[in-house]
Amino acid sequence: MLGPPPHPAFDRSCLHHAADLRRLGIEPTRGQWHQVRHGVWVRAEAFAGMDALDRHAALVHASVLTHRGPTELTLAREAAAAVWGLPRITAWPTTVHHLVTRRGVSGSRILRPFLGAEAEPVTAEGLQVTSVARTVIDLARTGTVHDAVAAADYALHHRLCTPAELAAEAAAVAPRAHGRGAAVLVAELADGLSMSPGESLSRVQMFVLRLPRPQLQVRYHDDQGLIGDVDFGWEGAVGEFDGRLKYRVPPGGSTQDVHRVIWAEKRREDRLRRQTGVARWVWAEAVQKYRLAAILAQVGITPERRSAWFDLGA
Incomplete structure (x- = not known):
């Protein structure tokens, strides 16, 4: 039996470039607006009504809006999880990770490279992200088992991925790579019958x-x-x-x-x-x-x- 529908996708249309607001005669720094990150604003009332997942999704979308690199970012880890609407037990980070497959890629205070194996990107909510199964396994390797199992349970419960896909992504982690044991454990523990993060925890x-x-x-x-x-x-x-x-x-x-x-x-x-x-x-x-x-x-x-x-x- 499936539970309530997945977390509604974040509405990125609520984000506005500061330059666009000023062209309309709106000065966001004078109140009624909240700065998501430098150069991107949202109405303060809308931000106050967001849950923690949506606030991180807002940061993710704002980071993509302001990215000026030569290639499109493939969002990973918590950033991809927020786009997919996967729940989390611990606090959401204040950084946005994107996948890189070679060392030496520079980052910024907010936008951080995550070194990992190559992944076929998927488009979700207009952004390029890692697949749900790969996202869960990356969470397992870099974070807590509690967070990763909560995300995995939700993904299976809502049929965003399958147990076989989770197992395959875990098996694809190199034998001596950091977090392989946690990845295998999360794939084993994941259960789509779990109805909430509290049950997963x-x-x-x-x-x-x-x-x-x-x-x-x-x-x-x-x-x-x-x-x-x-x-x-x-x-x-x-x-x-x-x-x-x-x-x-x-x-x-x-x-x-x-x-x-x-x-x-x-x-x-x-x-x-x-x-x-x-x-x-x-x-x-x-x-x-x-x-x-x-x-x-x-x-x-x-x-x-x-x-x-x-x-x-x-």
């Missing part, structure tokens, strides 16, 4: 803690019918990451709507607890793996002597 923490590998999106029924799908399932226990989507109220919803959503979730949990142990946690607990471990231990999910998630030596 939780699953990586479970792997690090050597907890038993859970099943994802396990369906439960009782004599009243369908209870619903739980995020994580083990024999005798289930786990639920409490993200905001579970308590989402339609825009303009009333106080009664809020109470109705909370009450429905409580009744669902009561029905689950009649069948199995239930552990719940929030973002602050998922980030701190030992707090997550303590919560899961309360329902009998404890570390294994040897991780049985998969054979990394195979």
Whole structure:
């Protein structure tokens, strides 16, 4: 079952060159405008309404707009991830990376070369970027496993790439290249059944803690019918990451709507607890793996002597 549609593409039409604004008699430095990077501005109100992903996408598009090099940039790593709409757990960087295949290419304070193997560029949102699978593997090699798995899960969930494509990109990393192990691990851990970055983060923490590998999106029924799908399932226990989507109220919803959503979730949990142990946690607990471990231990999910998630030596 697919989740909500992918993150809407950043609307680059909201970006304006300072020179174009001044030709219209608008001086952006006098207020109501926000400078994305030198020479490129966006209305302050629009910038305030952007999430962190869109703000990095704005920086990426602005960097391409102001690039004066002899060749078109192939955006990579976090820059490509922002164009593809891939989520991230840690903060977005203040730099924009583009792929280069030889040393000695100079960069700037914001625009940075990323030395990597040659890649067939893909056009997305009017920009030249690395493919989704290659982008995920580059994130794995240069950043955290948590960020890369969140991006990989999202990409698989929304069918932006396939497990085979991720595995092929990981296998293509040279044997002694930096980050090869992380690339292979991310390709192995990626799962399109994951529904949110919080679930991806939780699953990586479970792997690090050597907890038993859970099943994802396990369906439960009782004599009243369908209870619903739980995020994580083990024999005798289930786990639920409490993200905001579970308590989402339609825009303009009333106080009664809020109470109705909370009450429905409580009744669902009561029905689950009649069948199995239930552990719940929030973002602050998922980030701190030992707090997550303590919560899961309360329902009998404890570390294994040897991780049985998969054979990394195979």
